[in-house]
Structure formats: structure tokens, C-alpha cells
Amino acid sequence: MTVDKEKLLQFDADHIVHWVMPVGENAGHIFNDCKGVTLIDTDGNEYLDGSSQLVCVSLGYDYNDEIAAAAAEQLKKLPYMTTFWGLTSDTLINFTERLVKFMPDGLDHFCFTNGGSESTELSFQLARLYWKRKGSGSKYKIISLHNSYHGTSFGATSATGIFKGMFSSGYVPLVPGFIKAPSYYCYRCMLDREYPSCGIQCAAHLEKLIETEGSDTIAAFIAEPEHGTAGDIPPPPEYWPMVREICDKHDVLLIADEVMTGFGRTGMAFCVDHWDVKPDMIAMGKGICSSFIPFGGVALNEKVHEGLKGALIPGATYSGHPVAAAVANKVLEIYERDNIFQNVVNMGEYALKRLNEEFLELPFIGEINGLGLMIGIEIVEDKANKKGFDPALGKMNEIREKAFEKGLLIRVTDEGWAPSNRVSFGPPLTSNKEQIDEMLDILYSVLTSVLGAEINA
Numbered sequence: 144m145t146v147d148k149e150k151l152l153q154f155d156a157d158h159i160v161h162w163v164m165p166v167g168e169n170a171g172h173i174f175n176d177c178k179g180v181t182l183i184d185t186d187g188n189e190y191l192d193g194s195s196q197l198v199c200v201s202l203g204y205d206y207n208d209e210i211a212a213a214a215a216e217q218l219k220k221l222p223y224m225t226t227f228w229g230l231t232s233d234t235l236i237n238f239t240e241r242l243v244k245f246m247p248d249g250l251d252h253f254c255f256t257n258g259g260s261e262s263t264e265l266s267f268q269l270a271r272l273y274w275k276r277k278g279s280g281s282k283y284k285i286i287s288l289h290n291s292y293h294g295t296s297f298g299a300t301s302a303t304g305i306f307k308g309m310f311s312s313g314y315v316p317l318v319p320g321f322i323k324a325p326s327y328y329c330y331r332c333m334l335d336r337e338y339p340s341c342g343i344q345c346a347a348h349l350e351k352l353i354e355t356e357g358s359d360t361i362a363a364f365i366a367e368p369e370h371g372t373a374g375d376i377p378p379p380p381e382y383w384p385m386v387r388e389i390c391d392k393h394d395v396l397l398i399a400d401e402v403m404t405g406f407g408r409t410g411m412a413f414c415v416d417h418w419d420v421k422p423d424m425i426a427m428g429k430g431i432c433s434s435f436i437p438f439g440g441v442a443l444n445e446k447v448h449e450g451l452k453g454a455l456i457p458g459a460t461y462s463g464h465p466v467a468a469a470v471a472n473k474v475l476e477i478y479e480r481d482n483i484f485q486n487v488v489n490m491g492e493y494a495l496k497r498l499n500e501e502f503l504e505l506p507f508i509g510e511i512n513g514l515g516l517m518i519g520i521e522i523v524e525d526k527a528n529k530k531g532f533d534p535a536l537g538k539m540n541e542i543r544e545k546a547f548e549k550g551l552l553i554r555v556t557d558e559g560w561a562p563s564n565r566v567s568f569g570p571p572l573t574s575n576k577e578q579i580d581e582m583l584d585i586l587y588s589v590l591t592s593v594l595g596a597e598i599n600a
């Protein structure tokens with residue numbers, strides 16, 4: 144390590160707190176460049192981005208100049224314009240006109256935010272406000288799923304089901320009025336059923352929970368259309384149409400948390416489009432601007448918008464920032480112009496086929512599934528009884544670290560904090576076949592070297 148690098152890393156460790164890393168530490172790498180689907184550190188080491196970092200760098204790293212030009216133009220023209228007191232900018236209006244074309248029909252009213260946690264948090268506040276204004280103030284509870292992730296703010300943490308208290312236990316009590324329903328996860332059904340003979344009991348259970356709590360107390364149900372942080376776990380196809388019906392029947396607002404799944408990640412503009420389901424609200428972040436700039440939003444349908452008409456809602460200083468809107472407008476233009484979502488369908492199918500043909504037969508792979516480029520690979524010690532490796536063995540961290548050493552950035556979950564051990568494969572939506580192949584080749588060699596001999600070896 145050069146003296147300069149050592150000094151910079153020491154300063155970083157002393158002064159910058161890194162998330163999901165013990166305070167006072169860093170990982171020992173400084174990044175300063177990128178290209179294609181590759182991140183480059185100051186030593187010139189290259190890392191294929193098999194996770195789009197936090198499943199957010201949707202366009203990869205080849206569009207930087209085009210996006211920079213859009214941002215620069217806006218910065219020179221009007222660098223900031225508040226959306227308080229009814230004020231607005233032409234850039235925000237232009238962006239919103241384009242955004243409407245991406246949304247499921249009817250979800251064409253928006254509150255803009257600075258990221259995913261702010262979006263989910265706001266969706267809870269709007270749900271409560273909606274019912275208050277309807278004269279049903281007793282409807283305040285929010286139902287979410289056990290394996291969910293909804294963000295870092297207090298409400299979002301209270302709705303989050305994953306982590307086994309790992310992050311929240313330090314700052315309990317959480318927000319009252321948040322309750323959990325069993326999540327969809329057919330391989331490890333919380334209700335001990337088998338798909339499809341189960342009759343989708345996880346969805347049916349939501350109805351029982353609403354009835355038990357009293358539908359006059361429930362404001363909303365929120366779920367990710369495919370679990371992301373828990374390890375890319377897709378629902379059975381019946382799940383979302385069923386929960387839509389249950390929410391309608393019991394007057395409960397349905398919120399889709401599409402922060403990770405939205406904007407093409409699963410091959411459709413929104414993941415709920417796979418089942419033609421129209422939620423009442425959609426929480427957005429990440430892919431809305433491919434992480435070029437902090438941005439997010441909540442989409443509302445006509446019913447919620449009408450119910451909120453006339454209400455005063457507090458926003459944040461940067462909500463609807465014109466530079467973010469200019470960047471996001473260019474990102475959406477590129478999604479359309481370069482047919483990015485079709486690439487996700489093609490590359491998702493290709494990756495899943497390779498994974499199923501070459502990886503699934505390995506003795507330590509339990510299942511492989513997912514939609515588009517959001518694929519989960521279940522790691523087990525024993526295929527027959529689905530037992531996972533003991534988290535104390537640190538196998539999942541070893542997989543992540545070995546992959547990194549070999550030039551592949553990948554996300555993993557670990558039974559210590561997640562429902563199971565999974566590797567998540569989520570490269571940029573722009574990835575081509577050669578890049579996917581290169582990533583999967585590295586992953587195969589890492590998995591076989593950490594977890595055991597190659598099949599037939």
C-alpha cells in the first residue's frame with residue numbers, strides 16, 4: 144500500500160462512518176474510476192459490479208457523460224427551485240410528464256423525495272393522513288412482511304422485518320402501530336405449506352390478520368413485490384393479485400415498495416406490472432435516477448390523491464430538486480431510447496438459464512429464482528433437509544470476500560441476520576452476455592472453492 148493511500152484510509156476510518164461496518168473501520172479500498180459495468184480502485188484493480196452496488200446503479204457506468212451534460216445544463220440554468228408554497232420548475236414538470244408514461248395506469252400523482260427511506264416513510268404518513276381526512280382516524284396500523292426491508296428512518300425501520308433486531312435493537316422503542324404478516328418464501332414457507340397446494344396461505348393470512356386486528360384499525364399494507372435485501376426472493380404469481388383483492392375487500396391501502404424493483408430491475412417498468420396489479424401507492428428510489436443523484440418519490444392513485452386534496456403536507460428542502468429531476472429525466476429517456484428493460488428480460492433469462500443448468504446441480508445450491516436481473520441463489524449445507532450453513536462458520540462473508548478478491552462485487556445474505564443464506568445476482572440493467580458470463584464464471588469458481596468440490600470432481 145502506498146503511503147498516500149494508507150494515510151487517506153486512516154483519515155477515512157477516523158472521520159467517516161461507514162454503514163454496515165463497525166464504526167471506526169473501513170474496507171481498505173479507495174475507488175476513483177469506473178467503466179462499463181466495472182468499478183476501479185486507486186491501485187487500478189477492476190471489479191465487475193454483480194450487484195449494481197446497492198441494486199441501484201441501473202445504467203452501469205457508460206452513460207456518465209450524457210448524464211453529466213444534463214445535470215450541468217440544469218445547474219447553469221436554475222440550480223435549485225423549492226417546491227414549497229406551490230412553487231415549481233419547468234424541469235420538474237417535464238420529468239413528471241415522462242414519468243407518468245412509466246407508471247402503472249392510474250398512479251399519476253407524485254410526492255418527490257430524496258431516496259427510498261423517505262419514500263416509504265412518507266407513504267405511511269400519507270396513508271394515516273388519508274384515513275384521518277376520511278373520518279377514519281382509528282385506521283393507523285401498518286402491516287408489513289417478516290422478511291421485508293423498507294429503509295432506515297424510524298417508520299421504515301419499524302416496518303422492516305429482516306435483520307432479527309440487529310440494527311434496531313440499539314435504538315428501540317420503534318414506532319407503535321406496525322405489525323407483521325408472514326412473507327412469501329416458498330422454499331422456506333413460514334406456514335409450513337407446499338406451493339402450489341398451499342392455496343397461497345401467506346396471502347390468505349393477511350386477511351386473517353386484518354380481521355383479527357379489526358379492519359377499522361388498519362391503514363395500509365406494504366410489501367416489496369420481490370424481497371430484495373432478504374436475498375432476491377420472488378413471490379408466487381398468485382400473491383399480489385390476492386393481496387390486492389384482500390386490501391380492497393377490507394378498505395386497506397396497498398403500498399408497493401418498488402424502491403429496489405422499480406424502473407426495469409425485474410424486466411417490467413414496475414414489478415407489480417408482472418401481475419397487472421395496481422397498488423394505491425408506489426414507493427420509488429434507486430432506479431428512478433440510476434443513483435446518479437439522490438432522488439425518489441411516492442406515486443399516488445386518484446383515490447388517495449383525491450382523499451388528500453386540500454391537505455398541507457410538509458416536504459424536505461430538496462424534494463423535487465430540479466437537478467435531480469433533470470438527471471432522472473435523462474435516465475428515463477435512456478431507459479426508453481436504448482431499450483434497457485428488454486435487455487433485462489433477455490439477460491435475466493440468459494443468466495437464469497446458465498445458473499439453472501450449471502449451478503443448481505452443485506450439492507450446496509438449494510434453489511435459484513428471481514425476476515429479471517434480481518436473482519437469488521440459495522446456499523444450503525444439506526440439499527435434502529434444506530439446512531443452511533451455521534452462520535458462525537462465516538461462509539457467506541467468505542464468499543463475498545473471495546468474490547471481491549477475484550474482481551466481483553456481489554451481495555450475500557447470512558442466516559445470522561436474514562431468513563437464509565443467499566447470494567444475490569443483480570448486475571446493471573445494461574449488462575451484456577459477455578459481462579454476465581464473466582461474472583458467473585467468477586461466482587462459480589468462488590462458490591466451489593469456498594463450499595466444496597465441483598460437481599463430479
Ligand SMILES: Cc1ncc(COP(=O)(O)O)c(C=O)c1O
Pocket residue numbers: 197258259260261263292293294295367371372400401402403404428429
Ligand atoms: C425495498 C426497499 N425499500 C426502501 C429502501 C431504502 O432506500 P434508501 O436506502 O434509498 O433509503 C431500500 C434500500 O435498499 C429497499 O430495498
